[in-house]
Amino acid sequence: xxxxxxxxRRLNTLEKxxxxxxxxxxxxxxxxxxLLLMFLGLGSLAATNRSSVLDVIxxxxxxxxxxxxxxxxxxxxxxxxxxxxxxxxxxxxLLRASASVQGGDLAIWxxxxxxxxxxxxxxxxxxxxxxxxxxxxxxxxxxxxxxxxKLDLGNEKGQTVVALNTIKDIGGAIAILNTxxxxxxxxxxxxxxxxxxxxxxxxxxxFITGFGTDGQSGSLQLRxxxxxxxxxxxxxxDGDGLITIWNAGGRKPRTFSAIK
Numbered sequence: 001x002x003x004x005x006x007x008x009r010r011l012n013t014l015e016k017x018x019x020x021x022x023x024x025x026x027x028x029x030x031x032x033x034x035l036l037l038m039f040l041g042l043g044s045l046a047a048t049n050r051s052s053v054l055d056v057i058x059x060x061x062x063x064x065x066x067x068x069x070x071x072x073x074x075x076x077x078x079x080x081x082x083x084x085x086x087x088x089x090x091x092x093x094l095l096r097a098s099a100s101v102q103g104g105d106l107a108i109w110x111x112x113x114x115x116x117x118x119x120x121x122x123x124x125x126x127x128x129x130x131x132x133x134x135x136x137x138x139x140x141x142x143x144x145x146x147x148x149x150k151l152d153l154g155n156e157k158g159q160t161v162v163a164l165n166t167i168k169d170i171g172g173a174i175a176i177l178n179t180x181x182x183x184x185x186x187x188x189x190x191x192x193x194x195x196x197x198x199x200x201x202x203x204x205x206x207f208i209t210g211f212g213t214d215g216q217s218g219s220l221q222l223r224x225x226x227x228x229x230x231x232x233x234x235x236x237x238d239g240d241g242l243i244t245i246w247n248a249g250g251r252k253p254r255t256f257s258a259i260k
Contacts, residue, residue: 132156155179192216200225224248 064073066089074085081099088094088111096107103121110116114135119128125143132138136158141151148166155161163175171189178184182203187196195210204227212219217235224230228250236242240258 131158 061074061076063071066072070089070091072087076083078098080101083096083098085093086095092111092113094109098105100120102123105120107115108117110133112133114133116131124145127142129137130139136154136156138154144150146168148168151164152160153162159179161177166172167189170191173186173188175183176185178201182199184199192215193211197205198207200206204225206223208221210219212234220233221229222231228248230246232244234242236257243256244253246253
């Protein structure tokens with residue numbers, strides 16, 4: 001059997017080994033904790049750096065909601081390109097800006113869901129329209145195929161009653177129509193001067209004034225309800241005044257010249 005002093009020596013040796021293992025374990029735990037904290041710090045730093053330089057986000061649709069979770073803005077990819085929509089807190093689509101087959105397109109609705117404004121590209125240029133709260137168009141301005149412009153004003157029913165047009169290489173014209181679409185008044189430009197025409201409610205021209213046959217002096221014509229000319233006033237070849245009258249059938253003229 002081992003002696004007592006030998007057993008004590010072995011016990012002392014074992015205690016030293018246990019103490020050494022315990023110190024090593026503590027060192028390993030400390031090292032692991034340090035490495036974990038270091039990795040967490042580096043990860044946080046990397047995330048911070050990425051957020052500071054991240055300037056591109058790619059998605060097919062982006063939605064923004066308010067505090068109540070209502071959709072108030074959407075940016076999406078549609079058939080002809082991008083589209084941006086805005087809603088109010090009641091879920092009504094009030095504005096849309098989008099790409100169309102011709103170019104850009106902007107539409108605005110009122111709270112009742114009626115389209116009240118539109119601006120869009122067309123094959124001839126651009127066009128803008130305004131509608132009343134009943135959805136009747138009361139204003140339209142557009143580019144024409146010849147390069148000029150056109151402006152229409154509508155009544156409460158959306159019927160065009162005033163029209164302004166450009167005349168290529170000459171000037172412009174304004175027309176006033178009745179609710180049947182018949183022209184009542186036209187004032188415009190001609191290569192030789194200005195012209196004014198009036199019609200009756202049946203669409204018969206009854207008043208014409210402008211330039212005379214020489215293209216320089218003035219001229220006035222009156223017609224009856226049947227469209228027959230019954231009166232004219234103008235200037236003769238010598239520059240004197242000249243008046244001619246006809247009967248109701250537009251026949252048997254009588255001419256009166258200035259006394260020389």
